Amino acid sequence: MTNDGPGPIPDESYRWSRKGRRMRGFEAASGLLKDRIRSAGESRGFAVTRLLTHWPEVVGEDLARVTRPVKVGYSKGAFGATLTVLVKPTDAPMVQMQLPRIRDRVNACYGYAAISRVTLTQTAPMGFAEGQAQFLAPPPVAPPAPPPEILAKAHETAEGVQDEGLRRALEMLAANVLTRRRT
Structure with a gap:
């Protein structure tokens, strides 16, 4: 018997996509996690998972360092949803002043006025969801360059x-020593 087909029947080592096509090579991690992120986001009311995955791009780096989106709640009969944002108590007054900015940027992410209110929930960075909400420290500031005469x-x-x-x-060692003597 001859086999005129494309080759031997694929064994378990081949992966198949949902559409019935064979996958070749590596699959992107975002593709593997997309369904899990969507189901986790939908359980907390997030219709657009991009709000969770790209939070720093949505609200900006300065606000993303001190905030995390928690859930989106929809009330019966009212237009618009309520976004709940997690924030440390020490940063809450500053974030409170930025709530209209957060609402506008989140609505821009949705593409329409989906969010009508933004509320804050305050907790310590390690006290929410068993330490899963971690707030980032500001990036380290580079030391100033020594004056030209020291260089x-x-x-x-x-x-x-x-x-x-x-x-x-x-040269770096000498510049450091000379700078310390100067101050």
Whole structure:
């Protein structure tokens, strides 16, 4: 018997997509998690999962560092939903002033005026949902560059060294030492 088909029958090592086509290579992680994120989001009222997955892009980096969306509640007979946002008690007064901005940006994400109210729930960063809500610290600030006269003196100090890497390291060390003496 000859086999005129495309080849042997695929075994368990082949993966098949939902549409019946064979998947080739790696599958994107977002594709694997899309259904789980959607079901978790829908259980908390989020019709648009992008609000959960792209929160920093929706509200901005400054607000995303101190807030997390918790749920969207729909009341009977009223137009618009209520978005509940988690915030640390120390940041709540500043976030309270930003509520109209949050509402406008979330509605822009939905594409229409889906959210009519935004409420805050306050808790410690590790006290909500068994430590799952973690607020990010602000990015570290780079130290200011030393003045040009200190850089010139540091370059002069390491001038006789032939190895380029060692010379740069000695210049940095000299600049640090000279800067500390100055203050």
